[in-house]
Amino acid sequence: MSTINCFCSLLPSTSTSAQANRRLPRHHGLLVRLIKPLSSTRLRVVKELIEAETPEKREITTNGVALERREEEGLIGSHKVEVEEPSKEKKQKQKRKKVEDGNGEDRFKLQNGREVLVEKAYLVGVECKRNDEDIFDMEDSLKELAQLADTAGLTVVGSTYQKLAIPNPRTYIGSGKVAEIKSAIHAFDVETVIFDDELSPGQLRNLEKAFGGDVRVCDRTALILDIFNQRAATHEAALQVSLAQMEYQLPRLTRMWTHLERQAGGQVKGMGEKQIEVDKRILRTRISALKKELESVRQHRKLYRNRRHSVPMPVVSLVGYTNTGKSTLLNRLTGAGVLAENKLFATLDPTTRRVQMKNGNEFLLTDTVGFIQKLPTMLVAAFRATLEEIEESSLIVHLVDISHPLAQQQIEAVEEVLKDLEVESIPKLTVWNKIDKAEDPLQLRKEAEAEGIVCISAITGEGLDQFCNAIQDKLKNSLVPIEAIVPYDQGELLNSIHQIGMVERTVRSGLNSSVTSPLFTSQNFYTHLTFFVNGTSFLAIQRLLYLLEQ
Numbered sequence: 449m450s451t452i453n454c455f456c457s458l459l460p461s462t463s464t465s466a467q468a469n470r471r472l473p474r475h476h477g478l479l480v481r482l483i484k485p486l487s488s489t490r491l492r493v494v495k496e497l498i499e500a501e502t503p504e505k506r507e508i509t510t511n512g513v514a515l516e517r518r519e520e521e522g523l524i525g526s527h528k529v530e531v532e533e534p535s536k537e538k539k540q541k542q543k544r545k546k547v548e549d550g551n552g553e554d555r556f557k558l559q560n561g562r563e564v565l566v567e568k569a570y571l572v573g574v575e576c577k578r579n580d581e582d583i584f585d586m587e588d589s590l591k592e593l594a595q596l597a598d599t600a601g602l603t604v605v606g607s608t609y610q611k612l613a614i615p616n617p618r619t620y621i622g623s624g625k626v627a628e629i630k631s632a633i634h635a636f637d638v639e640t641v642i643f644d645d646e647l648s649p650g651q652l653r654n655l656e657k658a659f660g661g662d663v664r665v666c667d668r669t670a671l672i673l674d675i676f677n678q679r680a681a682t683h684e685a686a687l688q689v690s691l692a693q694m695e696y697q698l699p700r701l702t703r704m705w706t707h708l709e710r711q712a713g714g715q716v717k718g719m720g721e722k723q724i725e726v727d728k729r730i731l732r733t734r735i736s737a738l739k740k741e742l743e744s745v746r747q748h749r750k751l752y753r754n755r756r757h758s759v760p761m762p763v764v765s766l767v768g769y770t771n772t773g774k775s776t777l778l779n780r781l782t783g784a785g786v787l788a789e790n791k792l793f794a795t796l797d798p799t800t801r802r803v804q805m806k807n808g809n810e811f812l813l814t815d816t817v818g819f820i821q822k823l824p825t826m827l828v829a830a831f832r833a834t835l836e837e838i839e840e841s842s843l844i845v846h847l848v849d850i851s852h853p854l855a856q857q858q859i860e861a862v863e864e865v866l867k868d869l870e871v872e873s874i875p876k877l878t879v880w881n882k883i884d885k886a887e888d889p890l891q892l893r894k895e896a897e898a899e900g901i902v903c904i905s906a907i908t909g910e911g912l913d914q915f916c917n918a919i920q921d922k923l924k925n926s927l928v929p930i931e932a933i934v935p936y937d938q939g940e941l942l943n944s945i946h947q948i949g950m951v952e953r954t955v956r957s958g959l960n961s962s963v964t965s966p967l968f969t970s971q972n973f974y975t976h977l978t979f980f981v982n983g984t985s986f987l988a989i990q991r992l993l994y995l996l997e998q
């Protein structure tokens with residue numbers, strides 16, 4: 449309480465500020481008071497911040513370079529894509545097929561400068577009557593799965609789905625469907641069958657056995673993990689993806705047993721079991737080593753965040769379904785040069801940049817990984833360090849691709865993830881992007897206005913001023929309002945206030961102003977400001993006052 453009282457007021461005082469004045473030294477030049485008393489929660493937060501303050505942290509750093517995060521390194525430029533080398537046996541088989549088909553050229557395409565065999569994929573979905581949790585209907589979900597397969601570099605040759613009361617515990621789908629897919633596999637030369645839902649290790653094994661030959665069976669989770677693996681461009685992203693992949697593999701290691709058993713004609717079950725135990729142990733050791741390494745990455749990231757907090761500027765997180773234009777918006781507002789493309793999960797690593805509004809106010813904008821329906825939980829857990837960026841922001845901007853036919857479903861899916869992340873207490877602003885592509889932009893704008901939503905086009909730049917104004921308005925709700933009177937000869941102080949707070953009103957006054965003060969007897973002119981700061985900026989202002997006094 450005593451530290452907060454350092455904000456002295458010579459303006460008509462409330463009981464709190466009157467108390468404050470009794471204890472405080474007089475400050476020359478800057479008079480600050482709270483426009484309204486702090487709520488008890490805010491008071492506690494500010495108090496905690498003050499108590500946590502160490503002398504070094506009190507420095508007000510305004511050097512933008514210190515803010516620039518380095519995580520984006522490697523994202524700019526070409527991203528890493530691993531192409532699995534086919535085994536010798538597989539290569540021969542491919543060659544044979546190529547000759548037999550006589551149209552082998554179609555099967556190869558250039559990917560990142562390398563000629564790779566295009567794997568043919570077949571998609572399978574199950575609509576469970578009892579499952580009310582599904583936001584997308586089956587056909588839409590399969591369309592999205594096809595987009596994911598395309599992003600992973602596969603060619604989708606067909607798809608099917610089945611309505612079931614409950615999935616078959618052995619094969620997920622019914623035996624008739626298994627036979628139907630088997631025919632499709634032969635007809636289209638399918639190499640991979642992808643299921644839209646997560647399969648149990650047993651179902652995976654049984655399906656591979658049922659389809660026979662070299663057909664690979666995988667599920668949506670494995671496909672997403674594969675895309676993430678291809679796209680991980682930084683050390684941190686690679687670590688997070690490896691962890692998620694290993695956790696996914698651990699229960700599925702039983703496949704090895706079948707493999708060993710088959711090799712030895714079913715005679716060495718015991719040996720296979722032993723091997724599995726060894727493999728599982730190795731995997732568990734790797735998982736715990738990865739977790740440790742990720743913990744140190746997390747600490748490192750925390751350090752960056754703390755450094756950012758020492759430059760008290762509000763942080764705004766951009767969240768949204770994948771491919772809604774988050775990176776395009778960051779690039780448009782800041783020239784960040786983040787990879788933005790019409791593919792799912794173009795961004796895995798967060799990038800933070802400073803945005804300067806036309807009125808001179810600034811905030812930090814963080815672009816991060818996009819969400820998707822049925823997001824694998826182990827992926828959310830593995831990307832915890834990255835997602836903490838969202839948890840610690842002052843405002844969440846939910847960017848929606850309003851031109852997408854499934855915009856409403858995508859909104860719901862994002863809200864589900866946000867609920868899981870427990871960030872409901874952070875203020876949120878919904879923004880409809882790609883308005884340039886929407887069918888009826890006029891009608892949409894009307895709807896948006898009624899709901900307090902901002903319409904923009906990150907590509908054309910339309911609506912970006914309104915976007916910045918809306919951010920400023922929203923941020924104010926989480927900030928502390930302050931009124932200050934600064935003499936003209938303290939011009940550099942005005943700059944500092946502009947850097948640490950959001951200035952709402954500036955009035956230049958002469959001696960005849962209604963505000964009178966014994967401190968201004970030698971001053972003729974001064975600036976009367978109303979601005980908003982976060983809790984940490986409180987400390988910065990306090991520091992300014994202290995410096996002025998010296």
Ligand SMILES: Nc1nc2c(ncn2[C@@H]2O[C@H](COP(=O)(O)OP(=O)(O)OP(=O)(O)O)[C@@H](O)[C@H]2O)c(=O)[nH]1
Pocket residue numbers: 768769770771772773774775776777787788789790791792793794795796816817818819881882883884885904905906907908
């Ligand atoms: N027409 C139109 N296209 C846009 C707009 N904003 C983004 N796009 C396009 O949408 C695609 C996806 O943009 P990104 O910025 O990569 O989307 P993202 O949300 O960052 O995607 P992820 O990183 O995958 O989550 C790109 O092809 C952009 O050019 C817009 O306002 N209008």
Ligand SMILES: [Mg+2]
Pocket residue numbers: 774775776787788794795815816
């Ligand atoms: Mg992106």
